[in-house]
Amino acid sequence: MSVADIGIAGVVPGEIAGVRHGVEHGVKRDGERRDDVRGVERDVTHDVTRDVTRDVADGPADPAAVPDALFVPRAAAVADHDAADVPHLSHAVQAWLRLRHNKTAIAAAIVLVSLFVVAFSAPVLAPADPNAQKVEYANLPPYWFSDAAEQYRLIGAQNQHFVLGTDQFGRDLLSRLLYGTRISLTISLVAAVLDIAIGVTWGLVSGLASRRVDDLMQRVLEIISGVPSLIVVVLMLLVFQPGLVSIIVAMAITFWITMARVVRGQTLQIRSLEYVQAAIVLGTPRAAIAVRHVLPNILNLIIIRLMFSIPTAIFFETFLSFIGVGMKIPNASIGTLLNDGFKVVRIYPYQMWIPAAVLCVIMLSFNLCADGLRDVLDPKMRG
Amino acid sequence: MSGTNEIVGTTVGTTVGVAVGRHDEPARDELLRVEGLTHVYGDGRNGRVGRDGRGATPAVDHISFSIARGETLGLVGESGCGKSTTGRMIVKLLSITSGRVLFDGRDISGIRRRADVAAFRRQVQMIFQDPYASLDPHATVRDIIAEGIDNFHLVSSGRGGRGARAERAERVAELLDMVGLRPEHADRYPHEFSGGQRQRIGIARALAVDPSFVVCDEPISALDVSIQAQIVNLLQDLQRRRGLTYLFIAHDLSMVRYISDRIAVMWKGRIVETGPADEVYGNPLHPYTRSLISAVPEPDPRAERARRRVEFDAEAFAAGLGGGGLAVPLREVDPGHWAAIA
Numbered sequence: 001m002s003v004a005d006i007g008i009a010g011v012v013p014g015e016i017a018g019v020r021h022g023v024e025h026g027v028k029r030d031g032e033r034r035d036d037v038r039g040v041e042r043d044v045t046h047d048v049t050r051d052v053t054r055d056v057a058d059g060p061a062d063p064a065a066v067p068d069a070l071f072v073p074r075a076a077a078v079a080d081h082d083a084a085d086v087p088h089l090s091h092a093v094q095a096w097l098r099l100r101h102n103k104t105a106i107a108a109a110i111v112l113v114s115l116f117v118v119a120f121s122a123p124v125l126a127p128a129d130p131n132a133q134k135v136e137y138a139n140l141p142p143y144w145f146s147d148a149a150e151q152y153r154l155i156g157a158q159n160q161h162f163v164l165g166t167d168q169f170g171r172d173l174l175s176r177l178l179y180g181t182r183i184s185l186t187i188s189l190v191a192a193v194l195d196i197a198i199g200v201t202w203g204l205v206s207g208l209a210s211r212r213v214d215d216l217m218q219r220v221l222e223i224i225s226g227v228p229s230l231i232v233v234v235l236m237l238l239v240f241q242p243g244l245v246s247i248i249v250a251m252a253i254t255f256w257i258t259m260a261r262v263v264r265g266q267t268l269q270i271r272s273l274e275y276v277q278a279a280i281v282l283g284t285p286r287a288a289i290a291v292r293h294v295l296p297n298i299l300n301l302i303i304i305r306l307m308f309s310i311p312t313a314i315f316f317e318t319f320l321s322f323i324g325v326g327m328k329i330p331n332a333s334i335g336t337l338l339n340d341g342f343k344v345v346r347i348y349p350y351q352m353w354i355p356a357a358v359l360c361v362i363m364l365s366f367n368l369c370a371d372g373l374r375d376v377l378d379p380k381m382r383g
Numbered sequence: 384m385s386g387t388n389e390i391v392g393t394t395v396g397t398t399v400g401v402a403v404g405r406h407d408e409p410a411r412d413e414l415l416r417v418e419g420l421t422h423v424y425g426d427g428r429n430g431r432v433g434r435d436g437r438g439a440t441p442a443v444d445h446i447s448f449s450i451a452r453g454e455t456l457g458l459v460g461e462s463g464c465g466k467s468t469t470g471r472m473i474v475k476l477l478s479i480t481s482g483r484v485l486f487d488g489r490d491i492s493g494i495r496r497r498a499d500v501a502a503f504r505r506q507v508q509m510i511f512q513d514p515y516a517s518l519d520p521h522a523t524v525r526d527i528i529a530e531g532i533d534n535f536h537l538v539s540s541g542r543g544g545r546g547a548r549a550e551r552a553e554r555v556a557e558l559l560d561m562v563g564l565r566p567e568h569a570d571r572y573p574h575e576f577s578g579g580q581r582q583r584i585g586i587a588r589a590l591a592v593d594p595s596f597v598v599c600d601e602p603i604s605a606l607d608v609s610i611q612a613q614i615v616n617l618l619q620d621l622q623r624r625r626g627l628t629y630l631f632i633a634h635d636l637s638m639v640r641y642i643s644d645r646i647a648v649m650w651k652g653r654i655v656e657t658g659p660a661d662e663v664y665g666n667p668l669h670p671y672t673r674s675l676i677s678a679v680p681e682p683d684p685r686a687e688r689a690r691r692r693v694e695f696d697a698e699a700f701a702a703g704l705g706g707g708g709l710a711v712p713l714r715e716v717d718p719g720h721w722a723a724i725a
Contacts, residue, residue: 091521091572273516274511274512274513274516274517275516275517275518275519277476277509277511277517278509278511278517278585278588278589279519279530280476281474281475281476281504281507281508281509281589282504282508282530282531282534282588282592283500283501283504283505283531283534283535283592284530284534285534288534292519292522292526292530293519293522296519296521296522297519297520297521
């Protein structure tokens with residue numbers, strides 16, 4: 001027990017705690033300082049206690065003069081320290097408490113969720129069939145544009161209200177945008193599933209397997225990543241029809257490479273830690289080590305990596321559709337909308353800027369969300 | 384068992400002959416026996432360097448010792464002398480380049496079958512050095528301690544079910560109580576504990592499978608001095624209550640002397656001296672042991688002022704041996720006290 005734990009309890013029975021504190025100071029200080037302390041005491045305390053203070057302070061400096069019986073442990077010193085522990089929170093709860101304060105990330109997440117809800121209810125929300133052509137309504141501006149009423153009247157479409165206007169074939173752009181966004185977000189889900197199903201599994205197995213298996217898996221990875229994904233997509237076009245299927249197959253072949261590398265690197269690092277060694281000594285099978293010990297400890301990085309790779313996937317699909325090897329022609333995707341709009345941007349700028357803005361919002365939301373999650377889940381990488 | 388020393392050639396690295404001393408009393412009830420144990424890093428089997436054998440480092444070089452049931456053998460030596468490598472080979476965390484490890488009379492260096500390995504794992508456990516790295520930060524204390532119980536299905540009520548879960552919780556509570564922690568702590572995460580408390584959790588985890596032999600790999604060197612004594616006393620108490628046998632690896636000589644029955648001093652991958660703890664401490668025979676002991680600070684200031692550090696001059700020592708390099712066979716100088724001196 002340290003000296004601080006021993007108060008001179010019982011010097012004056014029944015005296016108040018604050019005064020007892022003053023007594024301790026008085027005893028501890030040297031001559032001059034002791035007077036200062038006493039002066040303060042005199043101001044603050046009542047007559048009786050002041051006398052007590054002076055008595056003790058002026059008393060013999062020799063500590064032996066204070067009987068041992070007066071040195072009793074303070075109640076707080078013998079209390080069980082473990083009992084005063086703070087309530088414990090799970091890692092997920094702690095992460096959420098920190099994420100809650102990141103306004104940008106929360107806003108981005110809300111935007112993303114709304115986009116998902118709106119895009120996937122496109123069949124309900126869309127005012128028209130996205131592929132239905134009506135050539136006489138071609139290239140109408142959004143009805144709320146200042147000069148729109150005149151144009152609508154000229155072609156006899158006074159009772160039509162195209163919220164985002166129409167394209168060169170008279171198709172409703174709002175409907176096409178809703179369906180196009182749905183394609184982009186579907187791609188994001190596919191990318192996430194592929195990243196987890198193939199990338200994470202590949203990385204875990206490679207990181208925990210024997211040297212020989214790891215070498216083999218890494219060489220396979222290098223061969224795959226050596227082939228540009230654009231070439232893979234073009235090759236896919238020989239086998240499949242252009243469209244969602246060929247894009248997904250191309251992504252299944254190439255897209256999870258980065259995730260596999262990240263997971264393998266992390267697995268190798270965690271594998272060398274003592275708690276994994278302890279698990280081996282305790283006879284935990286390798287698959288259980290992967291699931292019980294490695295996965296929970298790299299989950300943060302997997303989530304972060306996922307949030308950054310999804311925009312890449314969306315952009316990849318948009319790019320493919322834009323250059324004409326993505327979505328099949330009449331079907332809308334943000335890429336094909338951009339391509340159509342890009343051709344007439346000088347005359348009908350809204351046909352390009354609106355899908356471009358939606359693409360920006362999607363990309364930005366994913367990236368801001370990823371940033372916020374990274375700050376929360378992996379504070380070391382902040383900066 | 385013969386009392387003679389046999390000379391065998393090393394396989395990799397050094398070309399000198401190395402002694403495999405059979406330096407134990409034949410009558411003892413041996414639990415663990417290590418014969419000519421060698422580990423070479425970078426031999427292309429474990430490491431990621433030197434597949435062709437170049438740059439191969441023999442970390443442990445033909446060491447032999449044995450530990451009797453209920454005994455504590457302290458393994459001391461400077462950093463990098465191969466203490467931890469030895470411990471890790473014994474618990475099968477590292478491959479054995481050559482030599483044998485006999486546990487309860489059975490050679491465990493070659494066991495591969497899942498059931499055999501599992502049976503061995505239940506018998507031999509390890510306590511790790513760093514209490515901050517040896518507990519999974521994402522697992523609750525309950526799951527950490529119950530890991531061995533889960534692996535070997537040590538809960539009698541069978542797999543799954545509410546009864547099994549209650550029994551598992553009860554076992555964890557018992558183990559927590561045994562190492563001086565509160566059963567309520569089972570739902571917490573490791574980061575909510577101090578270093579000493581974490582090391583207690585590590586001990587409870589190792590003892591959950593009821594092993595007979597525990598390798599303590601510097602279990603106290605990462606702890607505060609005030610906590611070290613607590614942990615060492617806990618280990619001793621558990622040894623008495625459960626009849627455990629320890630291989631206690633450390634570089635703190637005073638702690639090792641306190642807990643060990645016998646001490647083996649390692650230097651550059653070899654055992655240079657072994658014998659009863661007080662005997663090695665009080666009458667060190669090998670110049671390296673003398674140097675090591677002279678480095679221990681004395682608690683008495685007067686004695687501390689008088690303490691003189693003895694330098695170990697390996698070259699002069701080798702010269703004094705008259706050729707043959709540093710690999711001197713151990714010989715029994717006093718009964719039970721062996722040293723690698725001429």
